């Protein structure tokens with residue numbers, strides 16, 4: 001499961017890092033096949049959760065008879081014993097009694113309630129889980145999830161826990177912080193290479209820099225050394241820079257300063273990659289302030305970016321961003337329209353002309 005709109009980028013990560021094969025994707029779900037399933041699946045960074053596929057359909061009728069189908073598919077279409085074996089290999093059982101939990105989420109208007117669908121799964125599972133397992137609403141060791149989205153339903157055994165989406169590096173939180181999985185998608189889109197300088201001019205608590213760093217960790221140059229990189233960032237707000245310092249110290253990212261992104265204390269053409277999550281309109285004193293802020297900060301990004309350098313930005317106001325970018329002549333190479341915290345946002349990758357002047 002991914003944030004709506006990140007299916008393509010998550011699919012790329014699955015193919016490139018796990019060697020998986022994507023079977024289908026859409027509506028916040030990527031279904032993929034792996035030859036061998038082991039703990040490496042938990043290292044995915046753009047996914048919110050990972051499940052073992054039990055069964056799925058695109059053909060719900062929206063009528064109450066779906067409940068019989070859900071029960072039947074749960075009872076007959078999934079090899080629960082095989083799935084449980086893989087589950088235990090990936091997430092070792094905790095000591096003590098095993099507990100389990102059923103979860104259902106449903107969007108769309110159906111002739112039955114979410115709880116009815118959940119009970120249909122429970123009936124289908126009868127006799128499939130060991131009788132000694134106890135039901136637990138909190139911290140269950142085994143979770144079976146049913147997700148219904150319009151005519152689509154998918155049922156699976158959860159492999160990940162909350163640490164997949166909430167990273168352990170985040171000691172300091174800001175209300176406007178970006179979700180780590182979205183930051184990881186931005187880091188992937190930035191297409192980092194060894195020896196690059198990577199800037200976040202409005203770094204807040206530092207999530208984008210953390211994910212950019214983590215996307216390069218463990219990578220080696222052809223000479224066998226870790227990728228030498230320079231990560232740097234800053235923010236107008238001193239307390240945000242302090243939050244970033246706390247979060248990024250463990251990654252040895254120390255070049256963090258209080259500055260105004262509209263007037264950066266950086267050399268012309270000195271930066272290879274920019275990742276940035278400027279404030280959304282509702283976070284500013286007046287929503288109209290977005291237009292001049294984007295215009296002036298994009299102009300400054302253009303100045304510090306090397307010719308051929310790339311910038312990935314996430315904004316709510318796509319029009320304000322595209323108008324700012326038009327003025328500096330960047331080429332849009334790719335974008336993803338996502339939903340984050342109930343709000344639509346655009347992630348866009350731009351490239352500065354290779355022979356451009358600052």
Ligand SMILES: C[S@@+](CC[C@H](N)C(=O)[O-])C[C@H]1O[C@@H](n2cnc3c(N)ncnc32)[C@H](O)[C@@H]1O
Nearest residue numbers: 176177178202204205207235236260261277279
């Ligand atoms: C949406 S938040 C960034 C959140 C960040 N990506 C994180 O994960 O915590 C936007 C940030 O831009 C900063 N900001 C606003 N105007 C700025 C400016 N002119 N120069 C630098 N930073 C600015 C705000 O203080 C805020 O921390």
